[in-house]
Amino acid sequence: MEEMEDYDARVTPYMIDESEFAAVHTLEEKAKFLLRYAVLAPSGHNAQPWQFGLTGDGVLVYADYSRRLPVANPDDRELIMSVATSITNLRIAAAHFGLACDVRYLPQPGKKDLLASVKLSEGQADHRMADLFPAVLTRWTNRFEYDDKKLSEADRAELGPFTTLGGASIAIITDDVTRGKLADVIEQGDLKRMADKAFTRELSDWIRPDRSRKTDGMLATALGIPPLVSGVAPWIVRTFNTSKSQAKKESALARASAALVVLHGEDETINLLEAGELLERFILKLTFVSMFYSFFNLPVELDDLRAKIQSLAGIDDQPQLLLRIGYGARPKTDSLRRSVEDVLKA
């Protein structure tokens, strides 16, 4: 994309003037406006592997396989879940602005990249979705230390309705023994993955120095890399074996968490779409109740460790994502985003 002198990718996509919605009139204009919220969704490595086509009365949602992560995520499970998080944001924004939103998964089954069709209408808006709207702008992935505080019963109850969707479910694990064993699995996953040159080379391609003008990838500061060395962060990750320090740090964060969370379901595309939508609802609800989360997904992508997570979580279907949740008071860390114009399918 063209670089403009006063364009700050970290800020601009989040600075949405809601009142501008009143100036758009056709359903197509409204759908395009709602995409401003869809692009704020989270995605693995912040690759933003989505594209959208405007249909006149809604949006076609596509997976952008040119943005896949072949080493970190060879089966594209996280890619599909990432696209699904943007569908949830679309639903929420539609509801907030008073629109009904009909989502169909895989509307043309032979078309692998077309993941969903979204039809908007002036009908009945979904109020449960609209309630999550404020969190769309304030959600972020907090990889820093949290307060040493257990999950409160009140918050567990608030999160309850956000732990199942279709075939996808969330297990919230608070007991110390299981959390300790899962922390060991996280340690093993980090030791293996971060010592793998192909993995760190791919990861380094998605790490951005703090002053980057790119609109995708993860800022070094968001990963806990000090600002002084952020300029050389991709080189550090590519060149040095940081597996031991990463494993030690992440397993300690897992042990200290208020709870670990296993999002699970089957591996079919439809199930992954449900899992991604459940993820976004859950982390938006967490944001809403002033809680934080971060991911530990490296072990989930290794078959032997995935099986261990499955057994520790006591589930019959497949672990898809592993997260910690907790409390803290850290201000939001910036994240990069591509603009709506950049993600519209030609």
Ligand SMILES: Cc1cc2nc3c(=O)[nH]c(=O)nc-3n(C[C@H](O)[C@H](O)[C@H](O)COP(=O)(O)O)c2cc1C
């Ligand atoms: C499916 C999925 C998997 C993710 N896996 C990881 C992970 O293993 N480790 C990590 O630090 N962040 C992970 N993330 C978080 C993304 O890196 C993060 O969403 C992205 O950088 C954008 O930042 P934001 O969430 O603060 O907007 C994942 C996100 C998604 C949606």
